[in-house]
Amino acid sequence: MTTRAAVLREMGLPAPYAQSKPLVIETLNLAPPAEGELLIRVRAAGLCHSDLSVIDGSRPRVMPMVLGHEAAGIVEACGPGVTRFAPGDHVVFSFVPVCGHCEPCASGRAALCEPGAAANVAGKLLGGTQPFSTGQGDALNHHLGVSGFAERTVVSQHSAVKIDPALPFEIAALFGCAVMTGVGAVVNTARLRAGQSVAIFGLGGVGLAALLGTVAAGAQPVVAIDVNPDKLALARELGASHTFQAGPDAKVVDQIKSAVTGGVDIAIETVGHEQVLADAYHATRRGGTTITVGLPHPSRMLSLSAVSLVAEERTLKGSYMGSCVPSRDLPRYVTLYRAGRLPVDRLLTHTLALDELNEGFDRLARGAAVRQVVLFN
The missing domain is CATH 3.90.180.10 (Medium-chain alcohol dehydrogenases, catalytic domain)
Structure with missing residues (x-):
């Protein structure tokens, strides 16, 4: 045919x-x-x-x-x-x-x-x-x-x-x-527990689906970050307790740690950019977990303090298909x-x-x- x-x-x-x-x-x-x-x-x-x-x-x-x-x-x-x-x-x-x-x-x-x-x-x-x-x-x-x-x-x-x-x-x-990847990252990869704090970096289809998953799972507070104010407004309608507009001078990590003392339990990065992933990692508290679902170009590299993974018992995990x-x-x-x-x-x-x-x-x-x-x- x-x-x-x-x-x-x-x-x-x-x-x-x-x-x-x-x-x-x-x-x-x-x-x-x-x-x-x-x-x-x-x-x-x-x-x-x-x-x-x-x-x-x-x-x-x-x-x-x-x-x-x-x-x-x-x-x-x-x-x-x-x-x-x-x-x-x-x-x-x-x-x-x-x-x-x-x-x-x-x-x-x-x-x-x-x-x-x-x-x-x-x-x-x-x-x-x-x-x-x-x-x-x-x-x-x-x-x-x-x-x-x-x-x-x-x-x-x-x-x-x-x-x-x-x-x-x-x-x-x-x-x-969108749903399988975003909700799955919350439920399967992060294994979020009710009452844990979450920050979601990037509010496209996957990021907003992850937001829906965090709200359904009982996360609190829920922080949403994006460059687009319209998407931040939608995130608030869907249950985000805090929203921050990203940008070159926004100091989003500082804003998150001011809103959630010490940083969040779980950060989910959906943008596919190595600097955003680094920000997500730094936005978590000691012992926190960072989940990345974004797909940067294979040539892009991530730079982090290696000792923080051990001394602060941090976790960095990839999530494919949630x-x-x-x-x-x-x-x-x-x-x-x-x-x-x-x-x-x-x-x-x-x-x-x-x-x-x-x-x-x-x-x-x-x-x-x-x-x-x-x-x-």
């Missing part, structure tokens, strides 16, 4: 993207699902900073690529050997396919699935296939096993999680990255949303058409949106 999809052929084209048009909507061939694969009709796909990092070249990936990794849709067909899904199922995608058998998967660390990571780096599905191709027969790479900026896509069954069909697709899509087991955690987070404990719908600020993606990424680069979602008919 054929499908329309957003193809990135060259990283690093300059902004504004509405003019340079790094994403081109093309009609591609899509192979039927192979062993263990699903054909999905995509209904909604979110624009994430991880997509922008591929577009601007700070997160290098193999080219050309059908972009998009945060999405939801409906199963239309199942390949041979599929046992967990049937046509008509509503699903959210997981951007790390989870094989279930490697050492990390067996130990409950699905985000570190080794075959899944290898497939993602290679731009292939877990089974090694590349279902998208041009009319000339040239294969295109998959983005994180999903390629959600397409009317239809084929994915491994290990890249999908069945969800409640009553959940609107534009909300369901957000669970695939340290989630998608099949376990996504249904739990959806249940919290349905109960009113996790107002994920507040993260959705814009909806757009597939042809408007470049303009959407301009908006994201300016910090003028939290989560934008492409809606498909």
